Structure formats: C-alpha cells, structure tokens
Amino acid sequence: MGITGLFLILFLIVHAGINACIFLNDNGKTFNDVAHFMSHNWIMRFLEIGLFSGLILHIIQGLKLWSQNNKARPIEYHYNQPSKNSKWYSRSMGILGTLLLLFLIIHLSNFYVGTKVALYSGDQYHNLFEEMKEDFSNYWIVLIYVIGVSALYWHLYHGFQSAFQTFGINHKRYTPILKFIGITYATVICILFALMPISMFFKWIV
Amino acid sequence: MEHYTMNLTLKVWRQKNKKTAGKLESYKVENISSEMSFLEMFDVLNEQLIIEGKEPIAFDHDCREGICGMCSMYINGQAHGPWQQNTTCQLHMRAFKDGDTIVVEPWRSAAFPVVKDLVVDRSSFDRIIQAGGYISVNTGNAVDANAIPIDKKNADDAFMAAACIGCGACVATCKNGSAMLFVGAKVSQLALLPQGGPERESRVLNMVAQMDVEGFGNCTNTYACEAECPKGISVANIARLNSEYLKAGLSTEEN
Ligand code: SF4
Numbered sequence: 343m344g345i346t347g348l349f350l351i352l353f354l355i356v357h358a359g360i361n362a363c364i365f366l367n368d369n370g371k372t373f374n375d376v377a378h379f380m381s382h383n384w385i386m387r388f389l390e391i392g393l394f395s396g397l398i399l400h401i402i403q404g405l406k407l408w409s410q411n412n413k414a415r416p417i418e419y420h421y422n423q424p425s426k427n428s429k430w431y432s433r434s435m436g437i438l439g440t441l442l443l444l445f446l447i448i449h450l451s452n453f454y455v456g457t458k459v460a461l462y463s464g465d466q467y468h469n470l471f472e473e474m475k476e477d478f479s480n481y482w483i484v485l486i487y488v489i490g491v492s493a494l495y496w497h498l499y500h501g502f503q504s505a506f507q508t509f510g511i512n513h514k515r516y517t518p519i520l521k522f523i524g525i526t527y528a529t530v531i532c533i534l535f536a537l538m539p540i541s542m543f544f545k546w547i548v
Numbered sequence: 549m550e551h552y553t554m555n556l557t558l559k560v561w562r563q564k565n566k567k568t569a570g571k572l573e574s575y576k577v578e579n580i581s582s583e584m585s586f587l588e589m590f591d592v593l594n595e596q597l598i599i600e601g602k603e604p605i606a607f608d609h610d611c612r613e614g615i616c617g618m619c620s621m622y623i624n625g626q627a628h629g630p631w632q633q634n635t636t637c638q639l640h641m642r643a644f645k646d647g648d649t650i651v652v653e654p655w656r657s658a659a660f661p662v663v664k665d666l667v668v669d670r671s672s673f674d675r676i677i678q679a680g681g682y683i684s685v686n687t688g689n690a691v692d693a694n695a696i697p698i699d700k701k702n703a704d705d706a707f708m709a710a711a712c713i714g715c716g717a718c719v720a721t722c723k724n725g726s727a728m729l730f731v732g733a734k735v736s737q738l739a740l741l742p743q744g745g746p747e748r749e750s751r752v753l754n755m756v757a758q759m760d761v762e763g764f765g766n767c768t769n770t771y772a773c774e775a776e777c778p779k780g781i782s783v784a785n786i787a788r789l790n791s792e793y794l795k796a797g798l799s800t801e802e803n
C-alpha cells in the first residue's frame with residue numbers, strides 16, 4: 343500500500359507540473375507541446391504501463407485490506423464514538439479511494455481516451471488545451487473535478503505520512519518533517535489541480 | 549470533588565454463550581455514588597439482579613487497580629469508557645451525571661469471541677506471546693542486574709513498551725480490529741534490549757504470523773489504539789514492529 347502509494351504520489355508531481363503549463367496563459371502552446379511530447383515518446387509510453395500497474399496494484403491491495411479488516415470485526419458496535427480517538431480521514435481511506443477511482447474513470451474518459459483516439463487515428467496535433475477549455479466550460483464537470491480533488495487532498499493528507507509509518511519510520515526528529523512535507527505536498531498539488539478547471543471555467547485562462 | 553449520587557439507565561450486552569446471538573438489555577440502577585468505580589456499580593446491579601432472581605451479568609475483572617487488563621468493557625462507544633489512559637476498573641462514576649444512559653458492550657473482534665455477556669476470550673493474545681515473547685537465559689544463579697550495559701533511552705523505551713497489560717482495548721477500538729499496537733509493544737520490549745537479541749528475527753516473524761492466524765485485521769494507521777490504550781503505548785512501537793519485520797523478512801533464510 344505504502345510503496346504503490348508513494349509511487350503514485352511521484353506521478354502526481356509530474357502530472358501537476360505539466361498541467362501547470364496552462365497557467366503560462368499562452369493559449370495552451372507550451373502545454374500542448376509538452377502533452378504531445380509525452381504521448382509520442384516511447385519512454386513515456388513504457389512508464390505509462392508501470393503507472394497503470396502501480397495504480398491497479400494499489401487498488402488490489404486496498405480491496406484486500408478492506409475485506410480482511412471487515413472479517414476482523416464481524417459484529418459492529420451498537421454504539422461507537424470513533425471521533426473520540428481518530429481523525430475521520432484516517433478512517434475513510436477506502437471511501438476516499440473509491441471516490442477517487444470513480445473520479446479517475448470520468449477523468450480518463452474525458453481526456454485520456456480522447457488523446458489516445460487522436461494518437462491512433464493519426465491526428466498529428468491533438469489540441470488537448472482546447473478540449474480542456476470546452477469540457478471545463480461545463481459547470482458540473484468543474485464541480486466533479488473539485489470534489490475529486492478534495493477527495494485526493496484528504497487521501498494524500500493521511501496517505502503520505504502513513505506510508506512512512508508502514509515502512510517503520512517513526513522518528514522524533516524526522517516524522518514531524520515528513521508530516522509537514524506531506525501536508526505541503528497535498529495542499530500544493532490539490533490547489534494546482536483544482537485551479538485548472540476553475541480558472542478555465544471563469545475564463546482566467548484563454 | 550463534591551460527592552453526589554445518581555440514577556442511571558444501563559444498556560448492557562447480554563449473550564448466553566459463544567453460539568447464541570446477543571442483544572442489549574436495559575436496566576435501571578439507583579443511588580449510585582460518584583465515588584464508586586464502574587465495576588462497583590456493576591456489582592450493585594448484579595446484586596439487584598440476583599435478588600430479583602435473574603441471571604447476573606458476566607464480566608471480567610481481576611486486580612481492580614488497572615494493572616491486569618481483564619476489565620474489557622466498551623462503554624458509551626469507547627474502550628474502557630470516556631477517560632484517557634484508564635481501565636474500566638479505574639473509571640469512576642463521577643465521569644457520569646444523574647439521568648445518564650450508559651451503553652456497555654463487549655470487545656468486538658473476530659479474534660476475541662464473546663464467551664458470555666461482556667466476557668471475551670483473549671487467548672489469541674496468549675498464543676501470540678507464546679509464539680515469540682520469550683528469551684534465552686543461562687540457568688544457574690541470576691546474573692547481576694547491571695552486568696550488561698544498556699543505553700538509557702533503550703531501557704526507557706523498552707520499559708514503556710513493557711507497560712502493556714494485554715487488555716485488548718487497542719483491538720477493540722481499531723476499526724480494523726488490528727492487534728499491531730499490542731504486538732508492537734511485545735516485540736519492542738525485547739527487541740530494544742540485548743537480552744532479546746538471540747531470538748530477535750524469529751520472534752517478530754513468528755509473532756506476526758500468529759497474529760495473522762488469529763484473524764486480527766491490518767493496521768491503517770488511524771492511531772485510535774494509541775488514543776485508547778490505558779497504558780499510553782505509543783504507535784512508535786508499531787513502526788518498530790514494521791521495521792523489525794521488514795529487516796527480519798529480508799534477512800531470514802527460511803521461507
Ligand atoms: S497496547 Fe495498550 S490497549 Fe493494547 S493490549 Fe496493550 S495495554 Fe491494552
């Protein structure tokens with residue numbers, strides 16, 4: 343869980359970095375160039391396989407945890423107050439993950455599928471930027487994205503530091519630093535991601 | 549603190565034996581002193597039930613001073629009730645007000661089957677300890693206590709881990725029914741000391757294997773266990789268990 347999680351965390355940095363090119367406000371030129379490079383480069387295509395394997399492994403591990411942990415408590419308490427001893431997001435990784443998966447399906451069918459269709463139908467210069475602008479003029483798509491990114495935020499907020507505990511790292515000096523890095527990472531990445539649909543919807547980027 | 553008395557409604561889990569399904573039953577108790585312990589309040593209720601010719605409520609207890617770990621009760625949605633770092637026997641009635649309703653359930657975990665009412669079978673913990681909670685020593689005269697130099701911090705950490713009383717509140721509280729805090733404490737108290745050295749690898753591997761056999765869940769780091777542990781066992785012990793397990797798993801030559 344921790345290893346695949348951190349792997350996916352690394353991917354998100356690249357993803358957010360590339361997408362942040364839209365904020366250059368050059369009518370998507372840089373962004374489209376980079377996107378073109380990413381989809382026409384065999385190293386990237388190869389890494390993509392790794393990425394999907396990582397994601398699927400992460401999901402399988404999550405499902406396994408969920409089923410084993412359900413079996414460990416076959417009868418629930420009639421009255422329980424979990425909020426007295428733990429944070430809601432730490433107890434909701436499964437639900438947050440499911441939300442993320444649903445979001446991912448929508449997200450991939452929005453952009454990934456379109457890009458691949460363009461790639462294999464011989465469209466030389468697929469204008470992903472225009473496609474984004476079009477999709478994000480729709481308020482409920484923007485809403486879905488904001489909800490998806492919020493789920494991502496809380497998933498990362500717990501997941502990052504949790505991974506290190508799982509690796510056996512709980513250190514008086516380093517753990518507070520790791521927690522800080524995790525929270526900063528989650529905040530920056532999620533603000534970046536959320537700003538993309540929002541700024542296109544409000545036409546801050548044209 | 550001012551002394552006062554209270555009337556309470558109790559909703560207690562009643563279950564005949566391992567096989568039958570149980571349910572919550574309501575009882576009223578009156579004139580309960582704020583200075584009673586929670587178990588004394590249960591004694592009063594049981595006296596009352598005996599006088600009424602009813603079956604008294606079975607619950608576990610032994611030392612009644614917070615050191616044996618027997619008094620497993622899930623009180624108002626929290627293991628050992630509302631007080632922090634506290635066992636049920638050390639919970640006093642001043643934690644409640646006149647007119648309160650208190651729900652009392654047994655630990656709920658596949659690895660702690662209910663024997664009767666509030667009594668659960670925690671022998672799964674014993675089997676985990678048997679799997680690795682021992683050390684090799686030479687027989688004969690006891691060695692001088694100071695013969696082996698031990699780093700102060702390690703000695704302190706080992707001592708803190710050894711404070712675990714095996715009560716099972718960590719498992720009862722964890723949404724995953726995970727025993728990692730308990731096993732973390734049991735592995736740590738020996739891994740931190742030179743005396744634990746000879747079995748260091750096999751201990752962690754065997755104890756974790758036994759933990760899985762018993763049907764405890766997996767840790768997802770909610771840290772609810774640490775918050776409810778009566779002895780304040782730190783989740784740093786879980787991290788130590790993880791790193792001991794990783795190291796032993798990588799270096800062992802057995803399958
Ligand atoms: S770790 Fe704490 S809660 Fe768990 S068994 Fe030991 S004393 Fe009880």
Ligand code: FES
Pocket residue numbers: 608609610611612613614615616617618619635636637638
């Ligand atoms: S009865 Fe011994 S700890 Fe409560």
